[in-house]
Amino acid sequence: MNIAELKNKLIEIYGENEEEIRFFRSPGRVNLIGEHTDYNGGCVFPAALTMASTVAVRNRKDNIIRLFATDLNYVVEAKLDCLSLYQSYRWGNYQLGVADELQKAGFMLTGCEMVFDDKVPLGGGLSSSAAIEVVTAVALLSMNGYEPDMVEVAKLTQLAEHHYIGVHCGIMDQFASAMGKKDHAIFLDCKTLDYSLVPLDLAGHKLVITNTNKKRSLGESKYNERRKQCESALADLKQDYKEAEYLCDITYAQLLHSKNLIKNNIDLNRAMHVISENERVKLSVKALKEGDLSLLGQYMIESHESLRDLYEVSCLELDVLVEASLKQPGVLGSRMTGAGFGGCTVSIVRDSDIEGFIKNVGDIYKHKIGYEASFYLSETADGGKEVFI
Ligand code: GLA
Numbered sequence: 031m032n033i034a035e036l037k038n039k040l041i042e043i044y045g046e047n048e049e050e051i052r053f054f055r056s057p058g059r060v061n062l063i064g065e066h067t068d069y070n071g072g073c074v075f076p077a078a079l080t081m082a083s084t085v086a087v088r089n090r091k092d093n094i095i096r097l098f099a100t101d102l103n104y105v106v107e108a109k110l111d112c113l114s115l116y117q118s119y120r121w122g123n124y125q126l127g128v129a130d131e132l133q134k135a136g137f138m139l140t141g142c143e144m145v146f147d148d149k150v151p152l153g154g155g156l157s158s159s160a161a162i163e164v165v166t167a168v169a170l171l172s173m174n175g176y177e178p179d180m181v182e183v184a185k186l187t188q189l190a191e192h193h194y195i196g197v198h199c200g201i202m203d204q205f206a207s208a209m210g211k212k213d214h215a216i217f218l219d220c221k222t223l224d225y226s227l228v229p230l231d232l233a234g235h236k237l238v239i240t241n242t243n244k245k246r247s248l249g250e251s252k253y254n255e256r257r258k259q260c261e262s263a264l265a266d267l268k269q270d271y272k273e274a275e276y277l278c279d280i281t282y283a284q285l286l287h288s289k290n291l292i293k294n295n296i297d298l299n300r301a302m303h304v305i306s307e308n309e310r311v312k313l314s315v316k317a318l319k320e321g322d323l324s325l326l327g328q329y330m331i332e333s334h335e336s337l338r339d340l341y342e343v344s345c346l347e348l349d350v351l352v353e354a355s356l357k358q359p360g361v362l363g364s365r366m367t368g369a370g371f372g373g374c375t376v377s378i379v380r381d382s383d384i385e386g387f388i389k390n391v392g393d394i395y396k397h398k399i400g401y402e403a404s405f406y407l408s409e410t411a412d413g414g415k416e417v418f419i
Contacts, residue, residue: 031084031100031147033053033084033086033417033418033419034419036053036084036086036100036145036147037051037053037086037419039086039098039100039145040086040087040088040143040144040145043098043105043143043145044088044096044098044143047088049088049089049090050088050089051086051087051088052086052087052088052169052172052173052416053084053085053086053087053416053417053418053419054084054085054087054165054168054169054172054414054415054416054417055082055083055084055085055165055414055415055417056082056083056160056161056162056164056165056168056207056208056413056414056415057078057079057080057081057082057083057150057161057206057207057210057411057412057413057414058078058079058081058082058083058150058156058157058158058160058161058207059076059077059078059079059156059157059160059202059203059206059207059210060076060077060079060156060237060239060367060374060376060408061074061075061076061202061206061367061368061376062075062076062077062215062237062314062326062330062367062376063075063307063310063311063314063326063329063330063333063365064076064202064307064308064310064311065307065333065337065341065343065365065366065367065368065369065370066200066256066260066303066304066307066337066341066343066369067200067220067278067304067307067308067311068199068200068201068202068218068220069198069199069200069220069257069260070200070260070276070277070278070304070308071220071221071275071276071277071278071279072219072220072221072276072277072278072304072307072308072311073217073218073219073220073278073308073311073312073315074200074202074216074218074220074311075215075216075217075218075228075311075314075315076202076203076205076206076210076215076216076218077206077210077214077215077216077230077237077410078206078207078209078210078211078212078216078410078411078412078413079150079156079408079409079410079411080408080409080410080411081149081150081151081156081161081406081408082149082150082161082165082411083146083147083148083149083150083158083161083162083164083165084146084147084148084149084165084417085144085145085146085147085165085166085169086144086145087142087143087144087145087169087170087173088142088143089140089141089142089173090140090141090142090143091140091141092140092141093109093110093111093140093141094107094108094109094110094141095107095108095109095110095125095126095129095141095142095143095144096108096141096142096143096144097121097122097125097126097144097146098143098144098145098146099121099145099146099147099148100145100146100147100148101148102121106119106121106122106126108122108126108129110129110133110139110140110141113126113127113129113130113133114130117194117195123194123195124159124162124163124166124190124191124194124195125144125146125162125163125166126194127163127190127191127193127194127195128163128166128167128170128186128187128190128194129166129170130190130193130194131186131187131189131190131193131194132167132170132171132186135186137170137171137174137176138174139170139174140173140174142169142170142173144166144169146162146165148161148162151241151374151404152245153245153372153373154241154368154373154374155366155367155368155369155370155372155373155374156239156367156368156373156374157203157206157207157368159191159195159203160187160191160203160204160206160207161207163187163190163191163204163207164183164184164187164204164207164208164413164414165207165414166187167183167186167187167414168180168183168208168414168415168416171183172416178414180208180209180413180414181205181208181209181223183204183208183414184201184204184205184207184208184209185201185204187204187208188200188201188204191204197253197254198253198254198257199253200220201218201220201223202218202220205218205220205223205225206218206413207413207414208413208414209225209413210410210411210412210413211227211410211412211413212409212410212411212412213229213230213410214227214228214229214230214410215227215228215230215318215410216228217311217315221275221276221278221279228315228318228319230318230410231318231321232323232378233321233323234380234381235323235360235362235378235379235380235381236378236379236381236384236407237376237377237378237379237407237408238376238377238378238379238384238387238388238405238406238407239367239374239375239376239377239405239406239407239408240351240355240374240375240376240377240391240395240403240404240405240406241373241374241403241404241405241406242345242347242348242351242372242373242374242375242395242399242403243401243402243403243404244345244347244372244373245372251369251370251371252343252371253369256300256341256343259294259296259297259300260277260297260300260301260304262294262297263277263292263294263297263298263300263301264276264277264280264301266291266292266293266297267280267285267288267291267292267301269288269291270284270287270288270291271284271288277301277304277305278304278305278308280305281305281309282302282305282306282309285301285302285305289302299339299340299341299342300340300341302336302340303336303337303340303341304341306332306336307333307336307337310329310332310333313325313329314326314329314330317329323362323378324362326362326363326378327361327362327363327364327378328363329363330362330363330364330365330376330378331356331363331364331365333365334352334364334365334366337365337366337370338366341370343366343369343370343371344366344370345370345371345372346399347372347395347399348366348370348372348373348375350394350395350398350399351364351375351391351395351403352364352365352366352375354390354391354394354395355375355377355379355387355391357390358379358383358386358387358390358391359380359383359386360379360380360382360383360384360387361377361378361379361380361383361387362378362379362380363377363378364376364377364378365377384407388405391403391405392405
């Protein structure tokens, strides 16, 4: 739906009045490499996508917030002075969680009417939630006369997800959605939030995103459990590394040296993934900057193996896609992207081989899994901002 159509939708749903209607957009993201490192104080390398969440919004003079989406057939209504009541809503809870967090941070909000057009596949591991959270924050702040500080927006929306949704996610998704830049990937140190934009120059290749179409939800997944296992590994390693605040403060060589301190084998595997993955991110950024795409692809392959065998967040559907992708001509690398347990893979594929890739991987997947995968050739995009008709 384009912006003019979204405006019409808002008027159709809530009626006409004098208040100004404005529009905001915030993207989903694909993570090139650096999975489950963000909440371990490590590095990530995501890029924002053209698949995005767009909202049309108009202020109200009372304290009621009303939400609608183009793929929904009812309006969600909430009062800004009792936002804690709506946590169990199946839809609208992300937006209301953000409003709650903004108010707790001291921002004064008035009521409003919103219509969302969400084009990031839901539950697909491409940060559909972060896109909604960030666009909500940018819209609410802007509509109440605040100039959004986008790093602050990333932090507040991450907290909204912790407090309101109950998923203890890292900051990667919200940061990528807030701070992304077209034609670039973001090399982000999640401990310090230092970041740099790296030109995504893929010299005759494209990122192909393949969706398993296996639905998952982070809340129901083992995400929080993985976090706890990492904390437990860190607690053990602290006997040797007292100063370490996060797992990623420890190098792989140090981990190998002290691995006997980790009592539980599963915790050890989790730590081996996280710390090796963090080192792979840095090497991948270097490879991309030097134009060595084959090396970048190799790190992606290693990343997938580590997520599958050590972190155990892959699944049959993701493994089938990666395995089929790596057999195709012109493919430099392929891996699961996002939290795992379903969602998408990302592959680097030579332009001239993309058509064959989609056909062959699609056929193999359908044959082995029994239903279709979806393929996206989404371009990269800018982070959350106001958009105009
Ligand atoms: C989800 C979380 C992120 C990150 C990834 C895994 O997308 O929201 O913070 O932990 O999983 O890398």
